[in-house]
Amino acid sequence: MSKENLESVTELWMRVLAKCNEKNINITAESKTYFFVSYSSLLRNVKSTQKIKPIYVKKLAEFLEVSELQILDWHENKDVTSLAEDSENAFESSTNVIEQTKSAFGAGKRTKIIIFLATCLLTLLCLSYYLLNYNTTLNSEKGRMYFGEGTDISLSMSKVGDDFQLPLYNYDFKNVEIKVEEEKIHITADIDTSRIEAPTITYIGKFEASGLYLDGNAAVTYKILINANNEAWIGVMMLKIETLESPKGYWLTILNDPDDETFGKFLFGDAYLHKH
Structure with missing residues (x-):
């Protein structure tokens, strides 16, 4: 000193x-x-x-x-x-x-920081692994494949009954492919439709839909093109995809055959898909 x-x-x-x-x-x-x-x-x-x-x-x-x-x-x-x-x-x-x-x-502080960073890294790796397994197939080039079925549903409530047509068809979905890219979704499928009152009368066509995807839910517009006469049906669908195991949804369309008495009426139905 x-x-x-x-x-x-x-x-x-x-x-x-x-x-x-x-x-x-x-x-x-x-x-x-x-x-x-x-x-x-x-x-x-x-x-x-x-x-x-x-x-x-x-x-x-x-x-x-x-x-x-x-x-x-x-x-x-x-x-x-x-x-x-x-x-x-x-x-x-x-x-x-x-x-x-x-x-x-x-030294103690450095040790705590190292442990904290290691924990964060491990958590990130686990989360990445989960998300990768959750979305890998969905976001792949080919998408994910399903089959399924659906039917028209009768809405007989007094307020909407006159606007909706009684059920007409059952539907079989084949080769359903769902592909998600970030917040966009695209769906394609082969579809067979049959008259509820006359099951032997069938229509075979192509189903295509695209729209928005958010947190396991999809909102899409779709178009069905019937092979035999190129007749087109359009509509909207809400699809609950969740874990991708068994997506399900509901759709809404307007009948557009001017030669049929059902022309201009709404038609409502469901769709259930199953993983191959």
């Missing part, structure tokens, strides 16, 4: 450092534990040449195990040359304790 530094401290401060060294106390970190004030506040008061505050006198007397008068005497004593060597050793020891504490704290 230089002479200049010695002139700026009191015997009291040197004895505080010596006691910290004796008790292996990190005064920087534990000042509030022993003195109920921060280290910077304690340092300003104990090293000050001004009269020390009574609250510090009492706490310092308890810490150094001496009388309050002795604390005042040490605080006023500026002749600290005889204590320089001991004080310097005490200060260096205290500094070493601080550095060791910082090192241990730093």
Whole structure:
């Protein structure tokens, strides 16, 4: 410790450092534990040449195990040359304790950070694996294949009964392919339709639909093209895909055969798909 530094401290401060060294106390970190004030506040008061505050006198007397008068005497004593060597050793020891504490704290902190990052990485890998298995086939070039069935549903409620046609058809869906790309969905299928009242009368065609996909649900517009006469049916469908095991949905269309008495009426039905 230089002479200049010695002139700026009191015997009291040197004895505080010596006691910290004796008790292996990190005064920087534990000042509030022993003195109920921060280290910077304690340092300003104990090293000050001004009269020390009574609250510090009492706490310092308890810490150094001496009388309050002795604390005042040490605080006023500026002749600290005889204590320089001991004080310097005490200060260096205290500094070493601080550095060791910082090192241990730093190592512990680094360990916690490493554990935290490893946990995050493991969680991310598990989530990626789940999402990959959930969507790989769906987002693949070929999509995912299903078959299924559906039927017209009668809506006989008084408010809509006149607008809706009584059920006309049953449907068989074959080679159903569902393909999702981000928030877009595309569905293709072969479809066989048969009259409910005359099952031997069948129509074979192609089903195509496209629309939006969000959180396992799809909203699409579709078009059915009948092979025999190129007649087209259009409509909308809500499809609940969820885990892709058994998608199901409901569709709505308007009959468009001008030569039939059902022309212009709504038709409502369901669709159930099953994974191959």
